[in-house]
Amino acid sequence: MSIPTKRSKPLFYKKNASPALIFAEEAFKKFYHSPEIFFGEEIWGRFLNLISLMVPGQCESHRLLYGEDKNMLIFQYGQTEIEYLKRKDKKLGAAIDRIGMIRREITPDPFIALVSSIVSQQISNKAARTVWNRLAELLGSITPGSIAQVDLSELQGCGMSQRKAGYIKGIADAAISGRVDFYSLNTLTDDEIIKKLSSLRGIGVWTAEMLLIFSLCRPDVISYKDLAICRGMMNLYGLKELSKEKFERYKRRYSPYGSVASLYLWELSVI
Numbered sequence: 001m002s003i004p005t006k007r008s009k010p011l012f013y014k015k016n017a018s019p020a021l022i023f024a025e026e027a028f029k030k031f032y033h034s035p036e037i038f039f040g041e042e043i044w045g046r047f048l049n050l051i052s053l054m055v056p057g058q059c060e061s062h063r064l065l066y067g068e069d070k071n072m073l074i075f076q077y078g079q080t081e082i083e084y085l086k087r088k089d090k091k092l093g094a095a096i097d098r099i100g101m102i103r104r105e106i107t108p109d110p111f112i113a114l115v116s117s118i119v120s121q122q123i124s125n126k127a128a129r130t131v132w133n134r135l136a137e138l139l140g141s142i143t144p145g146s147i148a149q150v151d152l153s154e155l156q157g158c159g160m161s162q163r164k165a166g167y168i169k170g171i172a173d174a175a176i177s178g179r180v181d182f183y184s185l186n187t188l189t190d191d192e193i194i195k196k197l198s199s200l201r202g203i204g205v206w207t208a209e210m211l212l213i214f215s216l217c218r219p220d221v222i223s224y225k226d227l228a229i230c231r232g233m234m235n236l237y238g239l240k241e242l243s244k245e246k247f248e249r250y251k252r253r254y255s256p257y258g259s260v261a262s263l264y265l266w267e268l269s270v271i
Helices: 019-029 040-051 081-088 090-099 110-120 125-139 144-148 152-156 162-177 180-187 190-197 205-214 227-237 244-254 259-267
Strands: 065-066 072-074
Touching: 019 090, 065 190, 072 227, 081 090, 081 244, 081 259, 090 227, 090 259, 110 125, 110 162, 110 180, 110 205, 125 152, 144 162, 152 162, 190 205, 205 259
Parallel strands: none
Antiparallel strands: none
16 A cells, blocks of 8 residues: 655644644654545544543543443543532532532544434433434444435434434534534634534534533533523522523632533532
């Protein structure tokens, strides 16, 4: 097989990239002169995206660690976040002590995470798993390219509506056209990511916020559009209603560890 020797423009590391990203690409260049060509842009992009999340600085204190299931990656936090939240809010601190550590699964590939969120919209977890398994069987690997190669009717045949199938097609088209570069999302701010993703059909602000937590491991996300988070906040503070102003006050109190606070507010929503 002929390996291209002409170096193309770096796709993934930019002026604010971590040293690990630069190291990864430079290391692979020693063996594959243009790894993004040799492996394909999607595979190479996913590899570098994983690297960027597993090193300090790119995902701050939230690194990809395994839960009890060695095949499951979880949103990780520790004593730094816990002690900060307990110091800032006594009621939340008491809840943290009572609930203990929370393990929530993450999907580090943002493209797959976004497609999965579309599949899961307005159906049960069991139904979503069934549809997802059928989709994986149909496509082999869930990538923009594999989605582009199948018809809308084939996606519907996995058990989803025509509308959902259209949304998934649109996400794949956005990735292929470059409208959304999923594998450089981690170089953007939270607000920039929300704006970019919510411009896609079928993707709202809440979906983008959930991707920030459960794919990109952003540390300070708490969503007013999440009914369970609002209910958890009301339960915690004994509120009958929650204004946006009061929500923002609590949100500022939890910052810069709002994502960890979100985990506990979800738990508190069911008491």
